[in-house]
Amino acid sequence: MARLGQWLAGHELLDDGARARLAHLQSQFASDRVMVAFVAEFSRGKSELINAIFFAGYGRRIMPASAGRTTMCPTELGYEAGLPPCLRLLPIETRMQAQSLLEWRSAPDQWQRIDLDVNQPEQLAQAIEQVAQTLRVSVEQARALGFWHEDNPQDNPAPGPDGLVEVPRWRHALINMAHPLLKQGLVIVDTPGLNAIGTEPELTVGMLPQAHAVVFILAADAGVSKSDLAIWREHLAPTAERGESRLVVLNKIDVLWDELSSPQAVEAQIERQRLHSAEVLGLQGRQVFAVSAHKGLLAKVRQDAQLLQQSRLPELERALADDVLGQRRRLLQSTLQQAVQQLRIEVERQLLVRSHEIEEQVQELQALRGKNATVIRQMRARIELEQAEFDQSALRIQTVRSVHLKTLRLLFAQLGSNQIKAEVAEFAQALKQPGVKLGVKTIYKDTFARLRGGMSQSQHWANEVQDMLSGMFRSLNAEYGFTLQTPQRLDLTRFVREIDGIESAHLQYLGLTNLLRLTQVGFCERLAKAVLSSLRKLYEEASSEAEIWSKTAASQLDGQLRERKRNFARRIEAVHRIQEAAGSLDERINELLARQAEVEAELARWLQLCAEAVQPDADGASLASDIAAPDTPLVPLADKALSTATN
Structure with missing residues (x-):
């Protein structure tokens, strides 16, 4: 886009319309993000799944994934150029104020910041554990913060002996990391359970609808529980336009691995659970994946190809690559082609007008x-x-x-x-x-x-x-x-x-x-x-x-x-x-003919530049196919890139 703009400016063809279109395209591509939201009730293995897909290259867990409630606040993983690797945490008390999350983002002094060393997995993991921190507050405070509802007592946190209840310490977390996929524009949104989603309207009406894909995680042994169904119906049920952007993961299939049953019987049980979950949620069967995030992470860390295949994690990775990253790239490519095509026609018309006017001048002077x-x-x-x-x-x-x-x-x-x-x-x-x-x-x-x-x-x-x-x-x-x-x-x-x-x-x-x-x-x-x-x-x-x-x-x-x-x-x-000067007639005609040849060369060069602009980038275009290839290596593309990345 920059090269097209420079060429147009150098040939006096960069009018306000072309400048505005090029600037809009450059801004769109520079700021484009592919947002993948991971949503689940507590203890479904959501954080473990994020670790298995994106952070296995570290050789350990990065997102906290111990038993019980881990991610207590919505957490975004992305990359902002110019900002050092860090974790920023917004205190839960900001819910008492009227500002929206978007407004709090532009108030960096209100966030607690912890610098991250992306080359030190231990320090990185310890810092990110902050997202699991909680506070103990009175019922009145919990009600004011949005975590206590008289109309839904079954969802309220249980008071302790001291009468206090546990609530998240942080309202929102932003992790800035120079992970290769994050640098390319991927944004991972890790959301906690139903209470956190329901009390933060901006999650429901902002982040989740804008996400290019939502990965909804269930427990393979339980299937679709009542609370899972509540999240799905209230916040995630796909519209006709966004149906393909919903993927469901039946996690923890290793719980169903039973040495006393035959492999065929285990497989049949997993398949029944998968198809039943798809039916309950109103999805196609191909949108529901049965995996074991824990075994997949373990397999990648240990370089165990057989265990990785048993975990079925590569199937989900291929779906994310083809249906999310690949589709998003194809949409951007289509946007680019349409814009360049329109620009090509307009500039081509201007150059043809120039050529025609020169031809008229030549005929006029020859007469x-x-x-x-x-x-x-x-x-x-x-x-x-x-x-x-x-x-x-x-x-x-x-x-x-x-x-x-x-x-x-x-x-x-x-x-x-x-x-x-x-x-x-x-x-x-x-x-x-x-x-x-x-x-x-x-x-x-x-x-x-x-x-x-x-x-x-x-x-x-x-x-x-x-x-x-x-x-x-x-x-x-x-x-x-x-x-x-x-x-x-x-x-x-x-x-x-x-x-x-x-x-x-x-x-x-x-x-x-x-x-x-x-x-x-x-x-x-x-x-x-x-x-x-x-x-x-x-x-x-x-x-x-x-x-x-x-x-x-x-x-x-x-x-x-x-x-x-x-x-x-x-x-x-x-x-x-x-x-x-009488002798200048032929001289002027020759000048015009030379200029006409220049315009024709400019037109040929312009068409060449437009053709080059819409050609897919060799590295980027192969991203999805590399991740999704049948012969994907044991350590996938994200982890290979991560292992060689510098701070």
Whole structure:
């Protein structure tokens, strides 16, 4: 992308539209993340599975995976360039305040930071054990923090002899590591059980829906328990669009290995459990994997190929590679190809216009051979008249554009942050009311109905602008020989679908089962913040798309207007030089022919650069196939890279 931009700038072809599109693509690829969320109730072996897949190269466990509750707070593993390897922990007390998790991320001084030595597995593991720390607090404090609910007493932590209950010490943990896969953009989200998910709305409406894949872990001997099913139905049940992004793992199949039974009988039992779990959760059988994370980790550490195959871990790794990393890369590749294709066509058109105008100049000058000074003066006068008429048309174009700019301002105002705040204000105010909030669900639905209506209105205004541009471009093409192409229509329908997704993700918090929780001021504030944060992100993306679309259309017109003005100036200059020196006619024609050859070479080079830009990167394109290959070595790609990585 950088090379394309430099080439366009060097050839005076980098208009506002091309610059905006290239900048958007560069930003998209630079910040792109592949988020895989691991979700499970306590004691399902979730942390052990993360260790087996990603950290076996260390020769030991990195994530705490002892018996009982280990990961007590949501934990993200990722990589931020410019930040040293470290563990950052957000105190649980921040739940008492109104700020969202997104806002706390931009307040680094509020997080406790522990530096990590990625070359020292012991120190690394000891530091990360902090995510399992707990506090003992009173029932009142637990209720204020969101861990004690009168309406769901079976989920409340058991009070000790002193009357205190155990809650997580940390609200959120961020681990920054230079692991090879994390450096490539993989983000692992390790989430604790139902209580932690349910009390943190931003997990449900932010992280989990945005995850490119969710790995839901069950115990192979128990199958889908009541609490597992509650998590699945309330937070993870796939929509039609995201069904393929849900993978289920029946972990701990080694518990079913029975020396008193035949291997066939054990296999049949595992298969029955796998298919039954798929049926209960409404998934295809191929989306449910039976594995032993413990045996898989042990096999990798000991280099035991037979045990690794028995653990079935490679099957899950292949699914993650093909269905998550591979699919994400294919989507990005498709995005790149579409963007470069559109850019290629626009720049190719500009270069062809340049070539055509040079050809017209050559024919114009060749017609002057043998003509006297009077004919040459008449030609100059005709060119100047054409230029004056064109300048008048430019004023008319600006008048039409001012109308289209007014409509654009309405469009951008509708997609702006002030509009979102205004639409959500009534819902936020309803959440602030004390006591039971019986009417808040209706207000919530009305709010989202208005948001959908506003997005539909934005689509209407975008269509109006499109129709105005189409009429203007047809007129200019007919009158002045331009080659303006109406851009593709701005399509905002996917944002309407995303609004629907945000609405349905929050709706569960406003039902009868949450009436008592809605009386808690802190919970309501977090819920309002979560709604607003999700909507703000969506509208910023919609506004960005609209801006690029608008600039693309405007810059195409500006570019051809600019080229036409330059062409008039060059034609007048050529005639002037011929008037000054009779011998310069052939010289000028030769210059133009040479310039035309240069433009043709530029066009060939541009097409070559575009072809190179959409070619898959050799190393990156083979990532998924290397991980998923049938002859995958005992230590997989992630661990091989890890073993040779430097701090």
